[in-house]
Amino acid sequence: MRKRNQYTTPLVLYRVRKSLKFALLIALLAIYLIPIYGMFSLAFKPRAEIYSGLFELTRVTLENFEEAYRYGAYSAITNSIIVTVGGVAIALVLAVLASYAFSRFAVKGKNILMFYILSTRMMPPITLIIPIFIMFFNVGLKGTYLGLILVYAMMSLPLSIWMIKSFIDDIPKDIDQAALVDGHSTMFILFKIIIPMVIPGIAASAAFAAIMLWNEFLFALLLSGVDTKPTSVLLSSIRGERGFNWGRVAAIEVVYILPIIILVFWLQKYMLRGLTFGTVRR
Amino acid sequence: MGKDEYIIQVEKIAKTYNGRRVLNDISFALRRGELLAILGPPGSGKTTLLKIIAGLIKQDAGDVIINGRIVNDLPPYERGVSLVFETLALYPNMSVYENIASPLIAEKKDKEYIDRRVGEISRLLKIEHILGRKADKLSGGERQRVAIARALAKEAEIYLLDEPLSNLDAKIRYALRTEFKKLKSLLGKTIILATSDPSDALALGDKVMLLFNGAVIQEGPPIDIYYAPRNISIARYLTGNILNEVSISIDSYGKSVSMDVGQEFSIDPYFLKVLREVGETSITLASYADGCIVDKSVESCSGIKVAGEFIGYEYRGSEYLVYARKGERVFRSLRASLPNVTFGERVEVCIPHTNALLFSGKTGSLIR
Amino acid sequence: MRKPFSKEFFNKGRMLNPWLMILPAFLILLVFNIFPLLWSLGISFYRFSVIIREAPRYVGGLNYINVITSAEAWDRIIRTGIYLAYALSLQFGLGLLLSLLLFEDFKGKRMLITLFTIPLMIAPVASSLFFRYLFDENLGPVNNFLKSIAGYGPLWFSSNMSPLGIPYALLTVVLVETWIWTPFVMFLLTAGMSSIPQDLIEQSRVDSIKFRHKFRYVILPYIKPMIALALIFRFMDSLKTFDSIYILTAGGPGATTELISVYIYRVAFERWDFGSATALSYLILVIVIFMTNVFMRYILGGERS
Numbered sequence: 001m002r003k004r005n006q007y008t009t010p011l012v013l014y015r016v017r018k019s020l021k022f023a024l025l026i027a028l029l030a031i032y033l034i035p036i037y038g039m040f041s042l043a044f045k046p047r048a049e050i051y052s053g054l055f056e057l058t059r060v061t062l063e064n065f066e067e068a069y070r071y072g073a074y075s076a077i078t079n080s081i082i083v084t085v086g087g088v089a090i091a092l093v094l095a096v097l098a099s100y101a102f103s104r105f106a107v108k109g110k111n112i113l114m115f116y117i118l119s120t121r122m123m124p125p126i127t128l129i130i131p132i133f134i135m136f137f138n139v140g141l142k143g144t145y146l147g148l149i150l151v152y153a154m155m156s157l158p159l160s161i162w163m164i165k166s167f168i169d170d171i172p173k174d175i176d177q178a179a180l181v182d183g184h185s186t187m188f189i190l191f192k193i194i195i196p197m198v199i200p201g202i203a204a205s206a207a208f209a210a211i212m213l214w215n216e217f218l219f220a221l222l223l224s225g226v227d228t229k230p231t232s233v234l235l236s237s238i239r240g241e242r243g244f245n246w247g248r249v250a251a252i253e254v255v256y257i258l259p260i261i262i263l264v265f266w267l268q269k270y271m272l273r274g275l276t277f278g279t280v281r282r
Numbered sequence: 283m284g285k286d287e288y289i290i291q292v293e294k295i296a297k298t299y300n301g302r303r304v305l306n307d308i309s310f311a312l313r314r315g316e317l318l319a320i321l322g323p324p325g326s327g328k329t330t331l332l333k334i335i336a337g338l339i340k341q342d343a344g345d346v347i348i349n350g351r352i353v354n355d356l357p358p359y360e361r362g363v364s365l366v367f368e369t370l371a372l373y374p375n376m377s378v379y380e381n382i383a384s385p386l387i388a389e390k391k392d393k394e395y396i397d398r399r400v401g402e403i404s405r406l407l408k409i410e411h412i413l414g415r416k417a418d419k420l421s422g423g424e425r426q427r428v429a430i431a432r433a434l435a436k437e438a439e440i441y442l443l444d445e446p447l448s449n450l451d452a453k454i455r456y457a458l459r460t461e462f463k464k465l466k467s468l469l470g471k472t473i474i475l476a477t478s479d480p481s482d483a484l485a486l487g488d489k490v491m492l493l494f495n496g497a498v499i500q501e502g503p504p505i506d507i508y509y510a511p512r513n514i515s516i517a518r519y520l521t522g523n524i525l526n527e528v529s530i531s532i533d534s535y536g537k538s539v540s541m542d543v544g545q546e547f548s549i550d551p552y553f554l555k556v557l558r559e560v561g562e563t564s565i566t567l568a569s570y571a572d573g574c575i576v577d578k579s580v581e582s583c584s585g586i587k588v589a590g591e592f593i594g595y596e597y598r599g600s601e602y603l604v605y606a607r608k609g610e611r612v613f614r615s616l617r618a619s620l621p622n623v624t625f626g627e628r629v630e631v632c633i634p635h636t637n638a639l640l641f642s643g644k645t646g647s648l649i650r
Numbered sequence: 651m652r653k654p655f656s657k658e659f660f661n662k663g664r665m666l667n668p669w670l671m672i673l674p675a676f677l678i679l680l681v682f683n684i685f686p687l688l689w690s691l692g693i694s695f696y697r698f699s700v701i702i703r704e705a706p707r708y709v710g711g712l713n714y715i716n717v718i719t720s721a722e723a724w725d726r727i728i729r730t731g732i733y734l735a736y737a738l739s740l741q742f743g744l745g746l747l748l749s750l751l752l753f754e755d756f757k758g759k760r761m762l763i764t765l766f767t768i769p770l771m772i773a774p775v776a777s778s779l780f781f782r783y784l785f786d787e788n789l790g791p792v793n794n795f796l797k798s799i800a801g802y803g804p805l806w807f808s809s810n811m812s813p814l815g816i817p818y819a820l821l822t823v824v825l826v827e828t829w830i831w832t833p834f835v836m837f838l839l840t841a842g843m844s845s846i847p848q849d850l851i852e853q854s855r856v857d858s859i860k861f862r863h864k865f866r867y868v869i870l871p872y873i874k875p876m877i878a879l880a881l882i883f884r885f886m887d888s889l890k891t892f893d894s895i896y897i898l899t900a901g902g903p904g905a906t907t908e909l910i911s912v913y914i915y916r917v918a919f920e921r922w923d924f925g926s927a928t929a930l931s932y933l934i935l936v937i938v939i940f941m942t943n944v945f946m947r948y949i950l951g952g953e954r955s
Contacts, residue, residue, distance in 0.1 A: 276838070
């Protein structure tokens with residue numbers, strides 16, 4: 001009897017400690033997500049109750065969304081979609097080709113190239129923005145979708161190449177070699193055999209690139225025009241106004257971040273690769 | 283003998299990886315319809331050699347000649363070879379049918395031909411029932427068959443099989459081995475098979491080539507390899523390190539003979555003469571389990587006879603592998619039935635001189 | 651020695667030269683990355699007129715000398731250093747705390763981690779703008795709450811000194827950036843901890859050793875690489891901090907929150923002094939490339955082991 005007591009006491013203690021830890025964690029998470037919750041609750045609040053406290057929500061209304069629509073949120077979101085999809089689409093096609101070559105072939109100078117591509121991730125965008133600004137100003141790309149799409153393709157290429165390469169690296173080379181012995185062409189091997197095997201990985205890479213571009217601000221601020229400004233620029237321009245309507249801001253923010261939140265849940269499996277450029281795998 | 287008689291010749295192939303020599307002047311030649319078994323432990327360079335022949339890895343030196351043509355600079359699909367990978371390398375996102383049809387699709391054969399050929403081959407390998415399944419949803423044995431089927435679907439001069447029987451449980455392995463023999467005689471194809479299992483190599487090969495650390499150490503018909511292994515380490519490897527061995531010392535005058543199994547032994551006079559004529563002071567006598575007799579008493583033994591102790595047995599299908607020990611030495615004997623003794627009881631071990639392999643005690647090379 | 655996939659291999663038709671596959675991606679990088687980089691190096695040797703159409707004048711290394719001797723630039727660099735110290739220690743402290751709380755497995759752990767990563771993935775512009783509402787000095791929920799319990803709400807966007815030794819405006823930036831980036835640190839550290847062999851964890855539990863020792867001898871050796879990785883990433887990205895400052899304070903009041911990237915932006919696009927801006931950004935780039943090099947060597951070392 002005594003023996004069992006000696007054994008169970010620490011176990012009880014352990015359980016208590018574990019549930020305390022869990023409670024603390026939940027509490028921290030709750031505090032952590034208050035701003036997100038606040039955004040949503042503010043977006044659905046009537047205008048009169050904006051400063052009435054974060055948690056009070058007496059009446060749910062869509063008037064903020066209506067106002068956001070009138071303010072131009074609709075076209076900003078459309079612009080965001082256009083430049084994001086355009087940038088990701090170009091980057092993805094090019095990245096798939098390049099990452100396959102990097103993963104499979106003994107290309108001369110491969111390490112230097114891969115290092116350069118990674119270093120672009122680290123480069124302060126401010127270094128690039130001045131010449132690109134002058135360049136776009138001179139060739140008339142400033143304020144166009146195409147200009148922003150091209151810059152966005154450049155921005156998401158490094159992430160896409162490194163990440164897709166990390167997925168292709170996981171496929172045994174014997175698969176390619178078997179296809180080579182069978183007599184398939186490089187393009188057949190890539191598109192009919194390798195790509196179908198890494199579709200989830202490519203989709204995840206595309207999603208990470210899309211999130212990056214969707215959230216991008218600095219290039220959009222300087223390169224977009226009145227008609228082509230994406231949501232981030234619209235939001236920043238509200239900042240300069242005096243006495244603006246927070247409910248409307250929250251409504252735009254909700255529309256802006258909701259797709260990302262949904263993506264995050266799908267991406268949890270690939271989060272580590274996405275955050276570390278595919279350099280850390282699991 | 284004219285060069286053109288050979289379907290494939292490999293001449294002085296060498297390959298170095300990161301400063302490590304993985305293949306060292308490998309040469310061999312093979313006639314149409316022959317099966318060469320390349321036997322060697324893992325990491326001995328078998329896979330590299332097969333991939334060099336297939337054109338997937340470039341050799342540093344040497345030539346691969348197929349059908350009288352040097353193919354060193356030809357890509358894999360122009361060499362007329364087909365390869366079963368050790369890793370199988372099935373296309374996981376394709377169906378079994380698509381996997382087998384893959385080389386035919388690459389050759390742009392028409393639909394009817396592909397259907398017929400895939401049908402034939404899947405019948406041959408008994409995988410007709412899984413043609414519609416996806417390749418990543420197969421069992422180990424099925425995957426192995428599909429990989430072989432894909433390689434066979436291609437009309438090739440030479441079929442290269444890399445460890446086609448590894449990673450399989452004994453039952454499937456045995457079944458596939460018999461199937462291979464059938465396939466070989468049925469198809470009459472030239473086959474090069476790499477394996478690390480001596481019994482596979484000896485059972486299937488017309489010729490066996492032993493590859494150790496990237497170098498050929500013996501080559502010949504399986505019978506020769508088995509009954510005349512060039513040195514004792516080959517003999518040990520062939521048995522999976524369970525060779526029966528006795529060290530014999532003979533003084534320089536050939537008068538006194540001693541063994542490392544104590545005093546209680548006897549040697550047939552004729553065999554003693556043979557041993558003396560060898561002219562070495564130290565000889566290792568070895569025999570395989572099937573050439574060794576262990577019994578309660580052995581009346582007449584034409585070789586050497588040692589007294590030992592019965593320590594155990596294993597049941598091997600239709601036979602028993604019986605273990606006897608004397609000092610440090612353990613002897614194994616294959617018998618149809620168990621000897622009439624209990625554990626620990628005295629038995630006699632006889633190695634008849636016809637089954638005895640004699641190796642030099644100093645160099646380990648075969649004397650007789 | 652001829653490579654397995656050398657040129658003569660690929661000129662056989664069916665096999666494509668790998669360079670052809672790399673080329674399109676490389677072209678984009680060439681036009682929009684390498685070329686601008688070189689151009690910006692060129693710009694850094696010129697003095698630009700405020701009128702953008704007027705031709706710039708070659709001044710040699712003058713811009714670099716100006717930047718290095720400018721008290722203003724040094725002030726911004728020191729500000730950035732202070733910001734880095736506060737932001738990184740907060741992010742790593744909190745990140746480590748969270749990952750330690752997440753150390754043991756329980757049902758729904760993955761979901762919890764995913765929820766924590768939301769702030770990391772949404773646009774900093776959106777979250778920063780919302781924090782302006784939360785921290786609003788008169789009517790914002792944060793000050794409402796503080797006033798109701800402490801009777802006092804600080805001026806979050808002022809240059810007044812906060813009890814933590816930095817101005818309130820800078821503190822606000824630090825807090826918002828911490829909110830955004832702590833999950834990143836937490837996530838990497840959690841990944842590192844999940845690589846600790848299960849039997850080691852169980853052994854330490856059976857031995858019921860002190861937490862201090864458990865951390866020192868069981869956890870730390872496994873998360874060290876991840877800490878280094880997170881540190882390098884966070885250091886680089888913190889140097890780039892722009893979006894949140896632009897939205898929260900636009901660098902103000904005065905130059906209180908004008909960190910290096912905001913400063914460069916202002917020099918370039920408010921004073922139109924492209925020369926000095928690119929010179930300064932090039933100096934930052936040198937630091938970043940040096941750090942990337944260290945980082946690459948670190949990764950390559952990690953892959954080898």
